[in-house]
Amino acid sequence: MKPRFDYAKAAPEVLQAQLALSHFSRDTGLEPSLQELVKTRASQLNGCAYCLEMHTRDARAAGETEARLYLLPAWRESPLYTERERAALAWTEAVTLVADSHVPDDVYAQARGQFSEAELVKLTLSVAVINTWNRFAIAFRALHPVPKPPAA
Secondary structure (H helix, E strand, O other), X not given: OOOOOOHHHHOHHHHHHHHHHHHHHHOXXXXXXXXXXXXXXXXXXXXXXXXXXXXXXXXXXXXXXXXXXXXXXXXXXXXXOOHHHHHHHHHHHHHHXXXXXXXXXXXXXXXXXXXXXXXXXXXXXXXXXXXXHXXXXXXXXXXXXXXXXXXX
């Protein structure tokens, strides 16, 4: 895959606005580990290699386990996630796939059982922000870092 062009250089003011929103969403008080799971899951759904590489790396650096990252696509079938994480992941999927799901009432009820109204707004912002990053990266074919093979 070849990048189309560097969108950050083409419109740096857009990048600055997106970065400001990202920083704001990161500092809402939601657990950093939860936010990384949300970013990773949305990026999986959207098929964004750039964001998947970044957020799985960030999650591991923050102490997330390999098993939980590997099992994230099948979180419903694994006991490794808390009820709060399950509610956040269901919300992330419904909001990311909003055209398909229209965020069903049962997903909302599950989320409200774990998050206050303010927290749910903040979680929704986190989902929206990563979806925006996914769209920039995918649309302009941003390439994730590729490690150099070890020398022979």
